[in-house]
Every structure is written in C-alpha cells, then in structure tokens.
Amino acid sequence: MLQILTPEGKTVGEPPLRLELTRRLYRAMVAARTYDRKCASLQKQGRLATYAPFEGQEAAQVGSAAALSPDDWVVASYRDAAAMWMQGYPWELLILGRSGDERGGAVPEGVPVLPPSITVGAHMLHAVGLGWAARLRGESRIAMTYFGDGATSEGDFHEAMNFAGVFRTPTVFLCQNNQYAISLARAEQTRSETIAQKGDAYGVPGVQVDGNDLMAVYAASKRAVARARSGEGPTLIEAVTYRLGPHTTADDPARYRDSAEESRWRARDPLERVRRYLEAAGAWDEAWQKQIEAEEAAEMERAVQAAESLPPLDAGDIFGAMFGEPTPQLVEQRAEAMRETG
Ligand SMILES: Cc1ncc(C[n+]2csc(CCOP(=O)(O)OP(=O)(O)O)c2C)c(N)n1
Ligand SMILES: [Mg+2]
Numbered sequence: 001m002l003q004i005l006t007p008e009g010k011t012v013g014e015p016p017l018r019l020e021l022t023r024r025l026y027r028a029m030v031a032a033r034t035y036d037r038k039c040a041s042l043q044k045q046g047r048l049a050t051y052a053p054f055e056g057q058e059a060a061q062v063g064s065a066a067a068l069s070p071d072d073w074v075v076a077s078y079r080d081a082a083a084m085w086m087q088g089y090p091w092e093l094l095i096l097g098r099s100g101d102e103r104g105g106a107v108p109e110g111v112p113v114l115p116p117s118i119t120v121g122a123h124m125l126h127a128v129g130l131g132w133a134a135r136l137r138g139e140s141r142i143a144m145t146y147f148g149d150g151a152t153s154e155g156d157f158h159e160a161m162n163f164a165g166v167f168r169t170p171t172v173f174l175c176q177n178n179q180y181a182i183s184l185a186r187a188e189q190t191r192s193e194t195i196a197q198k199g200d201a202y203g204v205p206g207v208q209v210d211g212n213d214l215m216a217v218y219a220a221s222k223r224a225v226a227r228a229r230s231g232e233g234p235t236l237i238e239a240v241t242y243r244l245g246p247h248t249t250a251d252d253p254a255r256y257r258d259s260a261e262e263s264r265w266r267a268r269d270p271l272e273r274v275r276r277y278l279e280a281a282g283a284w285d286e287a288w289q290k291q292i293e294a295e296e297a298a299e300m301e302r303a304v305q306a307a308e309s310l311p312p313l314d315a316g317d318i319f320g321a322m323f324g325e326p327t328p329q330l331v332e333q334r335a336e337a338m339r340e341t342g
Contacts, residue, residue, distance in 0.1 A: 001208045001240060004215035007268050009276025016219040019283050025066055025214055026274045026284075027292050029058040032082035033271065034296040035091055035303075039081075039098060042304065043249045049100045052079045056212070056244035059270030060176045062086060063217030064144065064237070067225045073134075073143035074113045075127035077120070079176075079243075080146040089113040091303035099307065102318045112141070120181075121147060121154030124173065128160045131169040131228070142170035142228040144221075150181025152195050158202075161236070165202035168233030172224045173204070175236065176211060178243040183256040199236035211239030212270040242268070315341040 005011055017025070036053050043051040054061065057079070065074060065086035074080075074087040081094045088111040097104025097115065105115035117123035127145030134141045151157055152175060164171045175195050179186045192198055199206030207224075209216040217239055224235035242265035246253050253262075278284035319326060319334040326334070 001210055002216045002220055003210040003213050004219060005213045005273055005277055007212075007273050009273050009280060011215070011277065016215055016222065019278075019281055021066075022214070022274065023278060023283055025062055025218075026271070026278060027296075028062045028066075028082070028086060029214070029271050029274070030292050031296045031299070032058045032062060032085070034293070034300050035081060035085070035094070038300045038304065039095065040245070040249060042095070043098075047308070048095070048098045050248045050250050051098055052248045053245040054079045054082065054243065056242045056265060056270065057176055057178055058082055059214040059274070060174075060211040060217055060239040060241050061146070063214040064146075064172075064174050064221040064239070066218055067221035068144060069141070069225075071112050071139075071141045072225070073127060073130045073141065074146070075123050075130065075143055076114070076116055076146035077123065077148065077151070078116050078118050079148070080116065083144075083146050083174075084113050084116065087111070087113050091300065092306040095303055095307040096310070101307075101310075101313050102321055103310065103313060104307075105321070121151040121156040123147070124151070124160035125156055125163075128164045128169050128171050131164075131171045132167060135170060140229055142172065142225060144172040144174055144225070146174050146176065148181060149175060149177040149179070149186050149189055149195060150184065151175070152198055153181075153189060157198075161199065161202040161204055161234070164234040165204045168231065170228035170231070171234040172221065172228055173199075173234060173236040174221070175238045176241055177238050178211075178241050180243060180247065180253075180257070182247045182251065183253075185257075194238060196236060196238040204234050204236050206236040206238065208238045208240060211241030212268050212273070214270060214274050241270075244269075 036055050039051045040053050042048045061082035065083040074083055076083050093104045124145045127143040131143040177195050194208050196206030196208040207220050209220045220237050315337045316334050319330045
C-alpha cells in the first residue's frame, strides 16, 4: 500500500506536492469538513433530507480531484461532494440537491461534473462513456469516477472495467474503500484480498493507496491521470480509508461496529496528518487555522443562504427535467401533481 505521509505527519521519500499546494489542499479539506458538518447539522434541523457524511474521506477526494485538469470529468456518488466541488460544482447546488430540490442537479455551463449518483455503481459506466466520447472527438479530457467498496460487487462495475480495459478508455476508477457498505463490513463484501486486484481480471492496473494520506492519493492519481491522457488506458485506485460517521443521517453505526474501531481511525484523521506536516515545515499556526475555519464557515453560510433563498420549486417543474419533449404520461402526471399541490 502506497503511503508517503505517515499518521505522524512525516514524509517517506520525496513529497509529490510543493508546500504551497499542500497548504491549498489542506484548506480544501477544511472546507470539505466544514460543508460536511454543516450538512449533518442542517439535516438535524429538518432543512436537508437524508445526508451521507464523508468525514474521514477528505484526503481521498481532495487529493484525487487535485490531480485533474479543469475540463476533466468527475462522475461521482452521493458521498463525494468534496471531489465534485474541487472540479467546480458549487456548494449551494450540492446543498440544494440534498434538500430534495431538483435544481441542485442543474450543472452550471462549463462545469465538467455530473450530478451525484444515488444508484450504487451505475455512474461508472457513464464515466467510461464520457471518456470514450472525448477520445472519439479527439479531446484530451479524461474522466475520474468515484465509488465505494460495496459498488465493486455491482455488475455495472465489471461492465465498466471491462469496456474501459478493452477500449483503453481514459478513465480513472477511484474506489474509496471506507470499510463498509452501510452495515456490511469490507471482509464480508468480497473474498478478494484487495479491491485494487480486481483490476487484474480486466487488464486494468490496480494500485492500493493509504486513502487518508493526501500525498499518496495525489501521487497515485497524478500517475493514473497522465496514463489515461496519454492513451495508455484506465487505472483502478483503491484508496483505503474509513467513514468516521454514519452511513447516512438515518443510520446508527453503533449497531454494527465498535467505538474502539472508530477511535483507531480517528487517530488517522487525514486533516490532522497534513496539519502536523505543515506545522513541522513552519507553514501552519493557530492563527491561520482560525482564519481559514472562519472564512470557510462564512462561505458555507453564504452557500446555505443562496440555496435557501431561491423561490420555492413549482411542483410541475420536476417533470421537465428528463425529456426535451415530455411523454404523454409525464404530461398527465404533471397535471395531477399540479391539481394536488394547488
Ligand atoms: C443499485 C443500488 N443498490 C442498493 C442501494 C442502497 N444502497 C445505498 S448506499 C449502499 C452501500 C454502498 O456502499 P459503498 O459502495 O461501499 O459506498 P459507501 O456508501 O460506503 O460510500 C447501498 C447498498 C442503492 N442506492 N443502489
Ligand atoms: Mg463503502
């Protein structure tokens, strides 16, 4: 397993990131954690629907997305807000989407990110298709797709990997192995020793990295992105990490795992290890920490305000999101919804 930054914040070998970029990505992880905790709190206040927190997985998402060029695709799941935001998806749309408002899925022009997939695994195929389309058009953009350990048991994962392997599509498969698929532990998910080795069957190189190590994730992603862009084909990256919170706000992890396990992983907090590294390099102090936390908190307040100050969605509008020309059934359903909601 590739590790560059140890939990104590010491580097093994040459760091792949310069100090200034490390500081920027640390700040991005602080922003991601601010968003995540804000959403969990909004959900408790009844202002969001079910929310899937990703605390503990910030390095896996930020470190991988940082390896992309601005027009590369991000095709992700419900737990990957930080990766989507890194590639330009605004916080306010992520918040809006989680409040159940369809307008959260309207991706701004020029942002190469698909709305998050709730269907486990289905979106990996979309990422393969987007990369394949880019290749056919002679574009150099690639697609990075984010999914979990559980998603690698889905048929869609195998179809996506096979197609990508056969056609050498420019796809990076980024698996966040967070040890659980809801309550199902990783060991019960698959007899495969690692998830990375699942790439072997498809001729797709697989690499396992410490997913709580920003530098290892970044280094592996950089290599995979370069490989995809140069036409050498896909890579499967297994980022070994841990979901510190519940599966969603509707889940109680105490029913299937013990708190000692959570404490062990808390000690491997991806933010804390970068913080230690920066501090040792003289590039972190309390004042800066307070400043960025305050600025990110203010930014999140702005995003919440922007999401919540939109005029209410007309119930009829949700029927317009799927087809240019609505089907007769949709016309009928829309009329019914309008009658019921007045
Ligand atoms: C096709 C499909 N089957 C089942 C579900 C219900 N479901 C939602 S999340 C989840 C577990 C997914 O686990 P994993 O892929 O490890 O991702 P994680 O939630 O841990 O990020 C399941 C079974 C779903 N959304 N879609
Ligand atoms: Mg999982």
